[in-house]
Amino acid sequence: NAGVTQTPKFRVLKTGQSMTLLCAQDMNHEYMYWYRQDPGMGLRLIHYSVGEGTTAKGEVPDGYNVSRLKKQNFLLGLESAAPSQTSVYFCASRPGDRDTEAFFGQGTRLTVV
Amino acid sequence: KNEVEQSPQNLTAQEGEFITINCSYSVGISALHWLQQHPGGGIVSLFMLSSGKKKHGRLIATINIQEKHSSLHITASHPRDSAVYICAVARGSQGNLIFGKGTKLSVKP
Numbered sequence: 520n521a522g523v524t525q526t527p528k529f530r531v532l533k534t535g536q537s538m539t540l541l542c543a544q545d546m547n548h549e550y551m552y553w554y555r556q557d558p559g560m561g562l563r564l565i566h567y568s569v570g571e572g573t574t575a576k577g578e579v580p581d582g583y584n585v586s587r588l589k590k591q592n593f594l595l596g597l598e599s600a601a602p603s604q605t606s607v608y609f610c611a612s613r614p615g616d617r618d619t620e621a622f623f624g625q626g627t628r629l630t631v632v
Numbered sequence: 633k634n635e636v637e638q639s640p641q642n643l644t645a646q647e648g649e650f651i652t653i654n655c656s657y658s659v660g661i662s663a664l665h666w667l668q669q670h671p672g673g674g675i676v677s678l679f680m681l682s683s684g685k686k687k688h689g690r691l692i693a694t695i696n697i698q699e700k701h702s703s704l705h706i707t708a709s710h711p712r713d714s715a716v717y718i719c720a721v722a723r724g725s726q727g728n729l730i731f732g733k734g735t736k737l738s739v740k741p
Binding site: 552554562564569577618620621625 | 677729
């Protein structure tokens with residue numbers, strides 16, 4: 520049982536380049552999330568989805584776009600990467616109830632130079 | 633002021649010691665989560681609780697809703713317990729999580 524899988528695990532981008540991070544879950548969860556983790560700060564919510572075809576903005580959405588075309592996949596896109604987007608990105612999923620355990624991916628370490 | 637505050641930020645213990653990590657929050661919540669993150673690793677859920685106390689092996693989590701406070705205890709600590717422990721609170725109709733900054737625990741043999 521794979522759980523939540525993120526690809527890639529590491530990436531270096533040049534300023535202005537674009538890329539897509541993929542999150543895949545095999546637990547049939549309704550809710551999916553993208554967070555970023557920066558030194559000295561708690562995880563911050565970028566975007567989230569409460570079901571296939573839905574997305575919503577979180578705390579720090581600027582510079583990112585997302586899509587949830589299939590229930591099992593949640594994509595995070597950076598259209599024009601900036602050094603401020605250097606971070607570790609985590610995907611998470613939860614069943615479709617408010618108070619349920621969250622399952623996290625292993626993280627993607629992104630460096631923008 | 634952050635909505636979720638953890639203390640201490642860093643903690644060093646000797647193997648076998650009893651460890652307590654604290655989490656205070658300032659907002660109304662529906663549940664509180666404790667998570668563990670090993671160096672360079674992913675994040676694993678340890679507990680989710682909305683009242684009382686939960687125990688799993690050597691780990692115990694408690695919450696006092698009236699005082700807006702939760703504690704994570706580790707009994708008979710071991711070097712493999714070395715990790716960052718993160719408190720997160722769920723709020724809103726969809727239970728989105730708000731995270732503390734984490735407590736870095738190092739257990740020496």
